[in-house]
Amino acid sequence: QETVKVVGVIEMSGAGATAGTNYKNGAQMAVDEINAKGGILGKKIDFVVYDTQTNPGNTRAAVQRGVDEGAFAIFGPVFSGPISASMQIAQKAGVPQIVGGEAAGLTKQGVTTIFRTSLNQADAMPKLAEYFKNDVKANSVAVVWVNNDFGKGGRDAIIPELQKRGIKIAADIATESAQADFAADAIKVKSSNADAVFVYLNEEESARFLRAIKQQGYDKPIVGETTLLGAKVIELAGDAAEGAKGHVGLSVDAPNPLFAEFGKKFQAKFNYKSDHNGIKGYSGMYMLKHVAEKTGKLDKEAWLKYAHGAIIRTKDEPGILIDSKFDANGDVDRESFLAEVKKGQQVITGTLPPVNKF
Amino acid sequence: MLKIDNPVLTLENIVAGYGKMTILNGTTFSVPRGSITTIIGPNGAGKSTVFKTIFGLLNARQGKITLDGKDVTNFTPRQMLEVGACYVPQGRNIFPELTVRHNIELGSVAAGASITDMPARIEASLDRFPVLRKKANQQASTLSGGEQKQLEIVRGLLLDPKLILIDEPSIGLSPMMVKETFSILTELKDKGVSILMIEQNAKSALQMSDYGLVLELGQTRMFDTAPAILADPRVGQLFLGGGMGEATAA
Amino acid sequence: MDQFVQLILAGLATGAIYALAAIGFTLVWQTSQTINFAQGEFVMLPAILVLAAVKFLHAPLPVAVLMAVGGFLLLFGFGFKQYIVNPMARHGILPLAIATMALSILMKESAKDGFSAEAQQFPSLVPEGAIQLFGATLSLRDIAIFVVAVVAIVGLQLFVTRTKTGRMMQATAQNPTVARILGISTEKMILLTFLINAGLAILASFLISPVYLAKFSNGEVIGTAAFIAAIVGGFNQVRGALAGGFIVGLVDNLAAAYVSSAYRAAVPLVLLVLVILFKPEGLLGSKEERTV
Amino acid sequence: MNAHVNLPASGPVLKVDGLKKHFGGIKAVDGVSFEVFEGEILGIIGPNGCGKSTLFNCILGQLQPTEGAVTLDGEAITGLFPAELNRRGVSRTFQLLQVFPNLTVRENLILAGQEHQGSMLSRLLGPKDAGLTAEAEKMIGFFNLGHLADSKAGGLSYGQQKLLDAAMAFMAGPRLVLLDEPAGGVNLTMLASLKERLEAINKEQGATFVVIEHNMDFVMSLCSRVVVMAEGKVLAIGTPAEIRANPAVIEAYLGH
Amino acid sequence: MTRHPVFSRIDANLATLLIGAVILWFAPAGLKSYGLYVISLWLVMSIAAMGLNLTLGYAGLKSLAQAAFLGIGAYTTALITAKGGIIGPGWSWPLAFVVSGAITFFAGVILGFPALRVKFHYLAFVTLSFATVMFLIFRNEQWLTGGVYGFSNIPRPSVMGSKLDNDLAFFRFVLVVTVLLSLAMWWMLRSPWGRAFTALRENPLRAASLGINLRAYTLLAFAIGSAYGGFAGALYAPLVEFIDPAPFAISASFVLLLTVVVGGQGYFLGPFLGAAFSYVLPEVLRATGGLYLLIYAALVLILLLITPQGIIGIVEKMRENRRQKAAQEQRNASKVMLEA
Ligand SMILES: Nc1ncnc2c1ncn2[C@@H]1O[C@H](COP(=O)(O)OP(=O)(O)OP(=O)(O)O)[C@@H](O)[C@H]1O
Ligand SMILES: Nc1ncnc2c1ncn2[C@@H]1O[C@H](COP(=O)(O)OP(=O)(O)OP(=O)(O)O)[C@@H](O)[C@H]1O
Ligand SMILES: [Mg+2]
Numbered sequence A: 001q002e003t004v005k006v007v008g009v010i011e012m013s014g015a016g017a018t019a020g021t022n023y024k025n026g027a028q029m030a031v032d033e034i035n036a037k038g039g040i041l042g043k044k045i046d047f048v049v050y051d052t053q054t055n056p057g058n059t060r061a062a063v064q065r066g067v068d069e070g071a072f073a074i075f076g077p078v079f080s081g082p083i084s085a086s087m088q089i090a091q092k093a094g095v096p097q098i099v100g101g102e103a104a105g106l107t108k109q110g111v112t113t114i115f116r117t118s119l120n121q122a123d124a125m126p127k128l129a130e131y132f133k134n135d136v137k138a139n140s141v142a143v144v145w146v147n148n149d150f151g152k153g154g155r156d157a158i159i160p161e162l163q164k165r166g167i168k169i170a171a172d173i174a175t176e177s178a179q180a181d182f183a184a185d186a187i188k189v190k191s192s193n194a195d196a197v198f199v200y201l202n203e204e205e206s207a208r209f210l211r212a213i214k215q216q217g218y219d220k221p222i223v224g225e226t227t228l229l230g231a232k233v234i235e236l237a238g239d240a241a242e243g244a245k246g247h248v249g250l251s252v253d254a255p256n257p258l259f260a261e262f263g264k265k266f267q268a269k270f271n272y273k274s275d276h277n278g279i280k281g282y283s284g285m286y287m288l289k290h291v292a293e294k295t296g297k298l299d300k301e302a303w304l305k306y307a308h309g310a311i312i313r314t315k316d317e318p319g320i321l322i323d324s325k326f327d328a329n330g331d332v333d334r335e336s337f338l339a340e341v342k343k344g345q346q347v348i349t350g351t352l353p354p355v356n357k358f
Numbered sequence B: 001m002l003k004i005d006n007p008v009l010t011l012e013n014i015v016a017g018y019g020k021m022t023i024l025n026g027t028t029f030s031v032p033r034g035s036i037t038t039i040i041g042p043n044g045a046g047k048s049t050v051f052k053t054i055f056g057l058l059n060a061r062q063g064k065i066t067l068d069g070k071d072v073t074n075f076t077p078r079q080m081l082e083v084g085a086c087y088v089p090q091g092r093n094i095f096p097e098l099t100v101r102h103n104i105e106l107g108s109v110a111a112g113a114s115i116t117d118m119p120a121r122i123e124a125s126l127d128r129f130p131v132l133r134k135k136a137n138q139q140a141s142t143l144s145g146g147e148q149k150q151l152e153i154v155r156g157l158l159l160d161p162k163l164i165l166i167d168e169p170s171i172g173l174s175p176m177m178v179k180e181t182f183s184i185l186t187e188l189k190d191k192g193v194s195i196l197m198i199e200q201n202a203k204s205a206l207q208m209s210d211y212g213l214v215l216e217l218g219q220t221r222m223f224d225t226a227p228a229i230l231a232d233p234r235v236g237q238l239f240l241g242g243g244m245g246e247a248t249a250a
Numbered sequence C: 001m002d003q004f005v006q007l008i009l010a011g012l013a014t015g016a017i018y019a020l021a022a023i024g025f026t027l028v029w030q031t032s033q034t035i036n037f038a039q040g041e042f043v044m045l046p047a048i049l050v051l052a053a054v055k056f057l058h059a060p061l062p063v064a065v066l067m068a069v070g071g072f073l074l075l076f077g078f079g080f081k082q083y084i085v086n087p088m089a090r091h092g093i094l095p096l097a098i099a100t101m102a103l104s105i106l107m108k109e110s111a112k113d114g115f116s117a118e119a120q121q122f123p124s125l126v127p128e129g130a131i132q133l134f135g136a137t138l139s140l141r142d143i144a145i146f147v148v149a150v151v152a153i154v155g156l157q158l159f160v161t162r163t164k165t166g167r168m169m170q171a172t173a174q175n176p177t178v179a180r181i182l183g184i185s186t187e188k189m190i191l192l193t194f195l196i197n198a199g200l201a202i203l204a205s206f207l208i209s210p211v212y213l214a215k216f217s218n219g220e221v222i223g224t225a226a227f228i229a230a231i232v233g234g235f236n237q238v239r240g241a242l243a244g245g246f247i248v249g250l251v252d253n254l255a256a257a258y259v260s261s262a263y264r265a266a267v268p269l270v271l272l273v274l275v276i277l278f279k280p281e282g283l284l285g286s287k288e289e290r291t292v
Numbered sequence D: 001m002n003a004h005v006n007l008p009a010s011g012p013v014l015k016v017d018g019l020k021k022h023f024g025g026i027k028a029v030d031g032v033s034f035e036v037f038e039g040e041i042l043g044i045i046g047p048n049g050c051g052k053s054t055l056f057n058c059i060l061g062q063l064q065p066t067e068g069a070v071t072l073d074g075e076a077i078t079g080l081f082p083a084e085l086n087r088r089g090v091s092r093t094f095q096l097l098q099v100f101p102n103l104t105v106r107e108n109l110i111l112a113g114q115e116h117q118g119s120m121l122s123r124l125l126g127p128k129d130a131g132l133t134a135e136a137e138k139m140i141g142f143f144n145l146g147h148l149a150d151s152k153a154g155g156l157s158y159g160q161q162k163l164l165d166a167a168m169a170f171m172a173g174p175r176l177v178l179l180d181e182p183a184g185g186v187n188l189t190m191l192a193s194l195k196e197r198l199e200a201i202n203k204e205q206g207a208t209f210v211v212i213e214h215n216m217d218f219v220m221s222l223c224s225r226v227v228v229m230a231e232g233k234v235l236a237i238g239t240p241a242e243i244r245a246n247p248a249v250i251e252a253y254l255g256h
Numbered sequence E: 001m002t003r004h005p006v007f008s009r010i011d012a013n014l015a016t017l018l019i020g021a022v023i024l025w026f027a028p029a030g031l032k033s034y035g036l037y038v039i040s041l042w043l044v045m046s047i048a049a050m051g052l053n054l055t056l057g058y059a060g061l062k063s064l065a066q067a068a069f070l071g072i073g074a075y076t077t078a079l080i081t082a083k084g085g086i087i088g089p090g091w092s093w094p095l096a097f098v099v100s101g102a103i104t105f106f107a108g109v110i111l112g113f114p115a116l117r118v119k120f121h122y123l124a125f126v127t128l129s130f131a132t133v134m135f136l137i138f139r140n141e142q143w144l145t146g147g148v149y150g151f152s153n154i155p156r157p158s159v160m161g162s163k164l165d166n167d168l169a170f171f172r173f174v175l176v177v178t179v180l181l182s183l184a185m186w187w188m189l190r191s192p193w194g195r196a197f198t199a200l201r202e203n204p205l206r207a208a209s210l211g212i213n214l215r216a217y218t219l220l221a222f223a224i225g226s227a228y229g230g231f232a233g234a235l236y237a238p239l240v241e242f243i244d245p246a247p248f249a250i251s252a253s254f255v256l257l258l259t260v261v262v263g264g265q266g267y268f269l270g271p272f273l274g275a276a277f278s279y280v281l282p283e284v285l286r287a288t289g290g291l292y293l294l295i296y297a298a299l300v301l302i303l304l305l306i307t308p309q310g311i312i313g314i315v316e317k318m319r320e321n322r323r324q325k326a327a328q329e330q331r332n333a334s335k336v337m338l339e340a
């Protein structure tokens, strides 16, 4: 029987392993569901995953391999560096590539085959800056970020937004990915005397940071993005996560029954709670399916044509989990949420509209 | 070739070597009990290899080694020590980062409960080699070459062995220390210990030995009383330098 | 000033962790001239084993701890020595070092594929709580790690240098053939070393994991820091691990606060390179032996 | 007694002047002075630990002397690197075995000569090992190592390695050779060949030798003069006959 | 006169190299882009490993910085050849190649100085520190290197005015460069320099007393080894067409170390075998899904247990056996002096 070959090029080891594993698991779950219901246009998805070791060279090789093997689409990677290294290959071959990266630059380079599964940092950060100004009412902020493409991208995006709103940057602290000991950073934040701290780290590091800063007796607002408020962080940081707040793109705790249902299925299948990367992988795979079915054939060119500018609503495709619009660059626009950690739970305190209404 | 009764150690048709090289090819000899036997032979004859094979550092591929009638072929060093053999190898064999005293103490590791006077023994040996006493707390690696050899000799003779295998003890020792070492060996012999020694310093060694054995290409060429070996003109010509000293003085 | 004191205390707490992990390097080097590049993974794995026993075998925590300890000692004390170190030791340092590198990948990937790619909480053996010291906060856990590190290293140092068994272990490392000739059971000595090493790794794992969380990739961070600490202290001294750990921990924290945080990883290294260039045998290491 | 007592025709080749080497409190060499003349074979004897090897190491730049000066042909060489001294024609052997264990016997020998040929660049680009292979072959012949020429040096017996070490010091026509116990472990017959070789090089190439040895037959029959050391100091200098008769030497070293 | 074993060994090396090159020239005709990419990567990493093999395998200097040199070469090439770079695309690659080699050569000299003072793990530490600092520079100095976002659109070089955008053409270009660099290495290793490097590893004390200038050879071993890292980098950048700091991190230096040891340290062909093991085998295993790193690590362990001297150690072992047999024959044939 004919199949639709989708090649996952994902960080299964190296610095991106945690994110990549979630992304892959989410995608795998979607593939299993889709195949159980007969596949895409009657053809089962043949989903193979090649590990990139979070290394651009390997990623490039893997994407090339997928292209050579006649993949209908490349799924991944998640980290922005490897995406940059490989997107030209997919572009040259005209193969759609559905990535998990959030760095602003990815969709600005005229590559016509790339699609995001989450908000561009350039779109998310203005929302956060507004939040600092209006809700937190901070005049100065300490920024703690992880020194990789994700963290640096976020830092580069938020600092000008904050400054534009007259908020001072009291401290600008880079940390290493996979850093274990945050005592020095916490002490530095505390002695910067900023009105609030913005934490832009990966999940585990967020948890470690929260613990470290709590040990220093810090009592000012701790604000972050999706990675600070995730279930995993709350689980790992325990009490220390209490009161942390900020902006959340995708979250299994969002007030959205589809997210909640996804969360339950994921938990049942993989025995742990999915983070936003799991949602990205899952909804990304459904986006692939939906667009293919809309075009009515398995044709990459047609797929790309339809996908640019596509609006996918949950009523048509529940697997997308949240109404999403894909623009001509491959950026996605959708609702997002304001959240806070209360009593060990992520509580959604508000919903923010998409950047451009659709 | 001399026949002896009741030998302490016998080797029968030993075959051993390194990798694809066979060095001992049917080595056979017996070591007389309670006496000093000196092995001589050209460099590379396989003398040290014989010792390594006896003491279980090298595998005997064929043949049989017996100590006091007991088959000890391919015993481990530890087992050899337990049946009453000990071995002082050739070359530099110290623990460089331990002190001299600690080096020496490790010579008593294999001692059974029967030996209770170990500290006294160590003191007695240090009397024979006063340099070592003086440097007892220094790192062994800082000793001079000859001092290191003295350390090894002291360390190797701490136990109450039946049989001593000692490989070229005189290398690096000053003439006085060679004499001292030889007299220690003689004293041990007088206590009934059997000694098998390798020496290139052959004339002095044979003079204090009871028996001599010539090893060449891994095989026993001659076995006789020491005076007989010393007197043999062929041995003198081939292995004892054929009268070095006189030739140049002429 | 307040900040400075806090940084110093935090640095000592971190340093104790490094020291605890660094003993493994110095111990294994001192007694068998092996560099174990899987040392970090040795510290990572015991905690994961405990969690795995709880998760898959539904063992109650104390039973899971016992199982993990037993299994780890068997696999990575006895097994490591028997099946990796023994056959390769004769061939010099590098092949063995590379083998331990492969072992580290093996351990890491097994933990990830067999257990989880995600970090997990690990129950603390020490009660929660903190005390105030010179205006800075120190958790009880930090203090416990500190005490354990000091006691373990001092105790081990005394054991290796002051007892006959310890000297037999050293002798085995310095000249295995002669050690055998003297009747030292070199096999036993090496096994002892590796069992102690595995035991210390377990201890470190249980103490560190509540702070650093239990995760398959923790070994990389811990391993590197401990390696550096061991070198700084002087590889050939067990007690060097203690000083090395504290120095690296302190410099690391002070550098993160007072020097560019983007280059924090380099500051301790560069400083210590300078130290080493002026004192090539490490801070506490003894001089190389006489060779001529 | 001795066949060729050379008296100083010109200045000394090597001059050691008030040399001291202290290790902490240990005075290994404690003010040693002597001269070595062109073409002579000088022996150095003395009890174990009296500082002979340390003296060599200080002369050859392996150790930095605490005090004192060494001159080669009137030029100060104290503190020069061993390699620099070697390129000036000073070669040596070691008391403990020092060969390149994983190179073959032949490679060991060629290596011993190669740095004396041409410049660094010509060694990279030019024709290789001209003449050295033949010289190595000769050495191999002299020292009975023929069947081991292509074996790794680390697998040689003790005495064979000792001989190889000496042969390496003889490569590439040295002017001054310092030998540290070359006889230890060498079979007496081979020792006679070694001595023959040494004397031949001494006569034919005019090379000067300084030999540390405990083998009295060897020293006394080979050397024109002998330096006796004790506790880091020079106890006596003289011809073999004088030394044998010196009561202080008998007391400190020879015994009886 | 008997044949010189080093000569016969090196002749075999040269023959293998040249025959291999011819086969590789024609072999990949049927391969697609992916296959060509993988074998090109193999050759590029072989060059880097060849350099480390000189420093580590021959001269015995434990360096943990080879990936940093690869990075210096790659960034230098990117800076010179990329659009908006110093010179831009076109004929600039040969220049970039030379400059990459030169910069890494001098960096190697500088890094070699500590090697004169410290040995073993201290040297490993010094080189590790250097590699860390280089990685941080690649990552932090965004104005120069693109920082964490990397450096994209690195062009492939042109030959005779036509750009090597075709993967096969580029592969053949890499092959030619590899062969030239290998020949240079081969020549050096069979010259007295090669023996001097080995002497450095085997017994520096004895080497010094034989007139071998430890200082010069140590620095050379470092510098040339590093320059090969730089040369490899000059090919790596256009091969991947994108670089960011990740492939030049410490772990990559460790992989190169593994490559050299697994291939066979101190043997001319070792790096090629090692690189096949480290960079091609994982690609083959990638099809096994998530378990491939496990399988890979297990294979490394098993291989080292079988032949701790590396893959080429198997060949060496046969050679050594042959040599011992010959020695044995000669020993057996030697005359008995004393008839019993
Ligand atoms: N470790 C080894 N590997 C390979 N061959 C070896 C090894 N040790 C010794 N041989 C070979 O075995 C032969 C005998 O060596 P052995 O050490 O027994 O000689 P020996 O009689 O003790 O000589 P010497 O008087 O010089 O000490 C030599 O030809 C030597 O090349
Ligand atoms: N690095 C060191 N540290 C301390 N003491 C040392 C060191 N090196 C040598 N010594 C001491 O210096 C003295 C002289 O040693 P040296 O090796 O020169 O003696 P030697 O005359 O060559 O003796 P031998 O005849 O035994 O070879 C010895 O007492 C030795 O212990
Ligand atoms: Mg011998």
Ligand SMILES: [Mg+2]
Pocket (backbone or CB within 6 Å): B144, B145, B146, D052, D053, D054, D095, D180
């Ligand atoms: Mg000496």
